[in-house]
Structures are given as structure tokens and as C-alpha cells.
Amino acid sequence: MKQESNPIFEENSTNSREPGESIAPLGYLPLTGTRPRMEGENRARPGFLSQLVEDFLGAEKSQKEPVLVAVEGHEILVDETSKPLQLNASMIKAEVLRHWVAEPQRQADVIFIGRTREGSAVLALTGNWEYFCDFKTEHLNLLGPDGEQRAPRDVLASHAEGHWQSVHELAEHVANSQDAELKIWLELAGAAVALNNWHRGAAYDPATGQETVVAQAGWSRVNSAGREIFPRTDPAVITAVTATFDGEERILLGQARAWGKNRFSTFAGFIEAGESAENAVQRELLEECNGEVDSLQYLGSQPWPFPRSLMLGYRAEISNPHQVQADGEEIETVRWFTAHELKTAHSSGEIKLPSRASISRMLIENFLGEPLA
Template sequence: MTTMRPSLDRAADLRTEPGIIERLRGEPSTRTIAVRQGRVRIVDGGNDRVSLLTVDPSDIVEATWALLGRDADGAALLLAALPPEADSLDTAPDETWLGLRDLGGRLASHETELLVEALALAGWLRDAPFCPSCGGGTEIRQAGWSRRCLLCGKEHFPRTDPAVIVAVESPDGERLLLGANANWGGRMYSCFAGFAEAGESLESTVHRELAEEAGVRLSSLRYISSQPWPFPRSLMLGFRAVAVDEDEVRADGEEIIDVRWFTRAEIATALEGDGPVGLPGPASIARALIVTWLEDHE
């Protein structure tokens, strides 16, 4: 979770230049991020820190290419979205290919921004080859940032679906409400989240999701920060809220199988990994919201 300005220049001015990908692939300064099945190559930097490994474009035999932007020195950054069966770069050990959840908190902030962009764009290039309007095949345009239907001519762009995630505290501010999703088998508790529906404001989404999942009404609500989450194409918008009545909470029994109020001491213990329940990993905005709540009350 961050409020800082983006460090990556996405170079939108270059996207419509004819032959831009081919030109940049031939420039010695160009850096390429290879993505395969939602994973990227990394270099071990020691002390649990890693860096993204950029590869030589000439080493890649088969890929879908896109322009990610420019780095701080003005060098081009390209995406090479590899097919699952790609044999290029296969000499690299499997452990050097990691996903976003594996890399949480281990990359510098500017590299995390680049990683999320690369994963999101690679996922769209992989999953959206056909026109959603007529089913026709598409051609990639704007250096990987749009697709034009070869039949009806409509142009399509990468989608971003808004979702809310909310840290709810008790009226006295002494406890935090977390829920256990059915998919986690009761082993982990987190903030409450859900997608905005058609025609719905973010504020309405927050109130609806908390009523549906935890049976709780909210007396106040404020926006905190956001996090792009490319699984597959979400933008998580983080909020803090205060419950009207902490005694009225209940799990919906389907998506959320349990809801609990946690004290600050219980949260601190769980964050250290010593408690009976787990909390979200360091890559998630959910953990950032929990940590922020704890720090605000210390």
C-alpha cells in the first residue's frame, strides 16, 4: 500500500509509433522482463532481498511483446509474455521463477510497481485474444496496450475491475474485525473485500459487502489507499471503517465461515507469526491495513 507518486514512466507517447517494439528490441540499453505463467525471473540479492532479472531480447524465441515504459535512466522496458510451453530461458532453475505472492516485501518499491504492471498486462495478452463483442480474432496494437477486432473493428483495452477491502474497528477503537474465508479453511483471517457491482459506488460497495459477509453496519468510512492486484485484473481500494454495534456481527456461513474481533495484542502476536491464526502476507494491502490500524493505536 502506497501513496507515493509512480516511479515508472509508462511511455504512452511511444505506444502508437509504428514498429516501436522491433526498434526497442534492437537497442542495447533496452531491458526485458520475461513473464511465464504468472511468474518472473529474479536474482537473489541476499538478506531476503531480490531483484527482477532482465533478459536479452535475443534470448527469447517465442513471446508476445509489449512496452512497459522507461526506467529512471530513460532506457526502454519491454514485456515478453512467454507461452506456457516456451522452451526459451528453460535453462533457468525453477526456483528463480517467482510470483507476486512469493515476492511480497522482497522487492524495492519501483520494482514492485514494474512487476505488477508486467503480470497484469501479460495476463490480459494471454487471456483476451478474441473480441468480446463479436468473437472475432484481434490484432495487438499500441505496443501491447490494445487489441483491434479483425471483424468488427472495435478496439479493446486491458480491464481493471474495482474492488474494495475494508478494515473494520470496534466503536471504541480497541478491536479489529477480521473474517475467515471458506477457501482458507479457517486457517487465516483477513479484512473484508468484494467487487463493485454495476452502477454501484465504492461507498455503497463497502456497506453492502460488510452487511452481506459480516452482518455489520458502519458508522463511518474513509479511504486509505489502493493496490493493483493482477489476479486477474483487480484494483483493490482500501478503506477503514467503524462498526455501529460490535455485538451484531455474524458470518454469512458461505463465503465467510467465521468472524472475530481481535485485540491489539492478538493482532501483534499474529503478525509475528506466533498466534493460533494466520494473517495475510506482506504483499497484500490487507496486511498493510491491519498493520496501519495497529500502529495507529500504539
């Protein structure tokens, strides 16, 4: 049976946006999606994952057949162009995969993570490589060509003619790319990493202590009583602090102790229990730089699945620019920059700024009004 069509992925759908056409004021941010996820009903349908597996293993292939990628921890198996490498059905032990999806499982070895630009379902294999993968040998050889010890994941990479790349590195690559397809692959990789991280810590129901099993194609877990548990996301605020004084608008950046010398960024922190995002910005700025917020503008958000944050980006104008100071604990130094000073300090190597994959970098470039080289 072929997959049912999903109108949101039809070429002429009015709901779809090209990757990079973000509705957020900041524009496209790596790891974010530009099209709504409309798969909840499919994921909840009995037999959905089993049918995807059968379609993947089937002999007849078409453009919209499911594809399988490999994810482990924060890394994904990619080809030489940094696109996630699609595993062939011949590389998988078919009966093992069929058995896995037919029985309740405590470990989320196979997850449905979304769809490609063409509408093909994407499955992520998240480990147990020697169990699922057919390496065409009776005994798995873990010695490399030079006699070095290899892990099963390295054998998989060799057989698939790919290499493992961290999703963070992939995000950095996408930030410097105009490849629309790669942006979608990054979004899918981010979902896979986020779900994989969550499953590792969700083997037991936090309310009852009962064991849980994977449900909804990897997007939830249930205990023996049928109580459903969903992935958790930790919201955080990240803020570009600005002020106008001495006739020029300036941005305040901080250097955290953990980052090392000369690495500057915007100010961030988690939202506490019972706190609004706006209140979190006010608190964090008072704590980290003694800044008093006069006005606040929301600019966009970015999922950051390392392990499970959602970064809410703001620009805050403060009323006391001459009273700012580092807290001396998290933040070691704070420094005001005009746009010209910041560009000069960055281009000369005097300071280092956040990765282009991060919302922090986008907040800084939003202040500048242009991207940095």
C-alpha cells in the same frame, strides 16, 4: 536511433518520486507505482516497439538501452537477488524477433511494460521460448543433468543462470526490502503479468466476435475494422472494520472457509454493476458480518494482477459491534481484537494474518499504528 528522453524519468524531475514515497494514506504498497505513467503517446506511435527491438539488438549499448525480461503466467525470471534477470541480445534470435514486431500478431509474445529507474525501456518476452531464444544448439535438449524432463522455460532459466519466481513471492520479498530499484521492478512485473493475463482472454472482440491483434506495444488490441479494445480491471473493495466499545478501539477480522483454520483477514468483495465503491463497502459488510457502516475513510489502493483486480482500501467504523456475525457461507468466523490482543495472537502463532505484500495487511497495520514483525 536512440530513445527519446522522457522528462518524467530525469533525475531532477519535479514529477518523480522515490519508490516508497507514496501519496496514498497507507504509504507504499507492493505492486503500486510511485511515478505517473506517461507512455501512452509513445506506445501509440507507429514503429515504437520495432524501434525498441532494434535498439535492444543493436551492438552499441548504453545505460538507457532497452532491456528484455522473461515472464510466463504469474512468474518472472529472476537472478539470485530476486531482481528480474535481463536477457542478453545474444540469447535471442534477432531475425525472429524482428519478424515478430514487423507483422500483426494475435499472441502478445513481446510487450513494452515501462521503464527502469534510469529510464531504460523494458520489454517482456512472455513465451514461445524455443521460437525466440537461441540456445546455441540445433536440437533443443529437454533433458536435465539428471535425466529429468524439462520444459523450454527451464532450459532458458539454466542458460540465463536464473530461476522462475512468482510475482506474488516477489511482492512478498519487496515488502520486506528497502531496495528502491526492486520496488520499480516489481511494478513492472505486475504490469507484465496483468497484460499477459488479459491478452490470453482477449483474442476476439467481445462486441463483434472478430479476431483481434496486439496493438500499442501490448497495451491494447484491435479488430480488422480498427475497433480498439483495452485491458479490463475488476474493482473490488477491501475494508478494515473497527468500533470502540468497552473503552477500547477494536478491529473485526474474519476467517473465510477457503483459507483454513486460524487465518484471519479484512473483508473484501467486488463492486457490482452500477454500484459505487462506498455502497459496495456497505453491502459487503452487511452480507459478510452484518456490520452497519457509520463512517468510512479511504486509505489507498493496490493493483492485484491475479488475474486483474484493483483493491480499494477503506477503514469503516460500524455502529452495531455487538450484532456482528459471520455469514456462514464465505465467512466462517468473525472475531474482535484490541491492538494488544491482535499483536499477542499474531506473535504467538494463534492466528495467521495476510501476507505483507497485500493491502489487507497494510489496513491491519494501519489500525495498529505500527508494522507487525
